[in-house]
Amino acid sequence: MPIHPGQPPSGGVIGMANRLARDVRSMADAREHLQAQVTANRAGVEAMLCGLIDTFNPHLGGHGRRVARLVDLLAVRFKVSYPAHQALRHAALFHDIGMLGVQRAVLFTPWSELTETDRSLILSHPDIGASHLRVLPWYEASAVAVAAHHEHWDGNGFPRRLAGEDIPIGARILAVCDTYDEMLNKPADAPAQFSELEVLEHLRQHRGHQFDPRVVDMFLSIVEVSSPHEEERKLPQGELPVALSELQVGRCLSRDLMNVEGLVLLTKGTVLAEANVLRLRVLRGMNSVVEPVYVHECEQPGSRGGAELSAA
Numbered sequence: 001m002p003i004h005p006g007q008p009p010s011g012g013v014i015g016m017a018n019r020l021a022r023d024v025r026s027m028a029d030a031r032e033h034l035q036a037q038v039t040a041n042r043a044g045v046e047a048m049l050c051g052l053i054d055t056f057n058p059h060l061g062g063h064g065r066r067v068a069r070l071v072d073l074l075a076v077r078f079k080v081s082y083p084a085h086q087a088l089r090h091a092a093l094f095h096d097i098g099m100l101g102v103q104r105a106v107l108f109t110p111w112s113e114l115t116e117t118d119r120s121l122i123l124s125h126p127d128i129g130a131s132h133l134r135v136l137p138w139y140e141a142s143a144v145a146v147a148a149h150h151e152h153w154d155g156n157g158f159p160r161r162l163a164g165e166d167i168p169i170g171a172r173i174l175a176v177c178d179t180y181d182e183m184l185n186k187p188a189d190a191p192a193q194f195s196e197l198e199v200l201e202h203l204r205q206h207r208g209h210q211f212d213p214r215v216v217d218m219f220l221s222i223v224e225v226s227s228p229h230e231e232e233r234k235l236p237q238g239e240l241p242v243a244l245s246e247l248q249v250g251r252c253l254s255r256d257l258m259n260v261e262g263l264v265l266l267t268k269g270t271v272l273a274e275a276n277v278l279r280l281r282v283l284r285g286m287n288s289v290v291e292p293v294y295v296h297e298c299e300q301p302g303s304r305g306g307a308e309l310s311a312a
């Protein structure tokens with residue numbers, strides 16, 4: 001029966017409207033629940049992949065996290081959209097996942113001494129990593145950046161010799177952050193170590209050749225403001241940087257000792273007991289502790305020798 005203006009709706013119409021409202025609310029609740037499940041599943045996959053990288057190569061795990069923090073800074077400066085920012089962050093975390101099939105010793109072997117198989121693995125790792133990520137649809141944009149993060153602005157990179165604007169902007173940002181952290185945080189047993197000034201000079205020298213000039217300029221504007229120059233960072237009197245293999249019982253930590261995930265293993269001021277030193281040497285063999293360790297002579301030896309590795 002038609003409803004005329006001013007005439008109250010019949011009970012049947014009210015009931016139908018109420019049912020529709022309940023259905024809409026139920027669908028909204030179901031959608032919210034499914035979205036929460038998807039978010040939780042994505043977070044779980046991210047944690048699992050990070051854990052796998054840490055298990056097989058802790059150095060690469062720490063490297064990926066540090067690069068992710070750097071790309072966060074550049075993503076904000078370049079005003080990329082939220083989805084693009086998240087894609088770039090995941091690309092940073094997993095850009096070297098294709099290197100897990102390469103033996104660690106190979107990474108420090110001169111190119112001329114590598115076998116053809118090892119060279120192929122190294123040159124293929126961007127594509128291998130991208131293919132792993134493309135298994136999950138939400139990592140497709142990240143895979144694009146991973147596949148191109150070793151392309152050079154001048155076209156002399158790999159694997160496709162892309163050049164200039166043909167290289168995705170995410171890959172250009174990733175390339176600068178990757179190189180900076182990789183050079184600055186070499187493992188203690190790497191054949192070469194670089195100071196921050198040397199790394200920044202490397203970026204300047206390869207600006208317009210290996211790297212997008214605009215990305216280098218933006219990166220330098222961030223790093224040079226937030227990081228004091230090396231000559232301004234002289235060690236306090238009595239402080240010594242030592243390798244884990246050189247640690248001595250009774251020395252006192254002058255800074256927090258961190259693992260590659262950024263967690264504190266031992267706090268500043270801890271007096272190293274024999275158990276601490278033995279445990280740290282085991283962790284060194286797993287490449288999971290940030291070196292060097294900063295120590296000084298203790299004023300009161302043994303005052304905190306019972307401290308434990310809180311995050312080991």
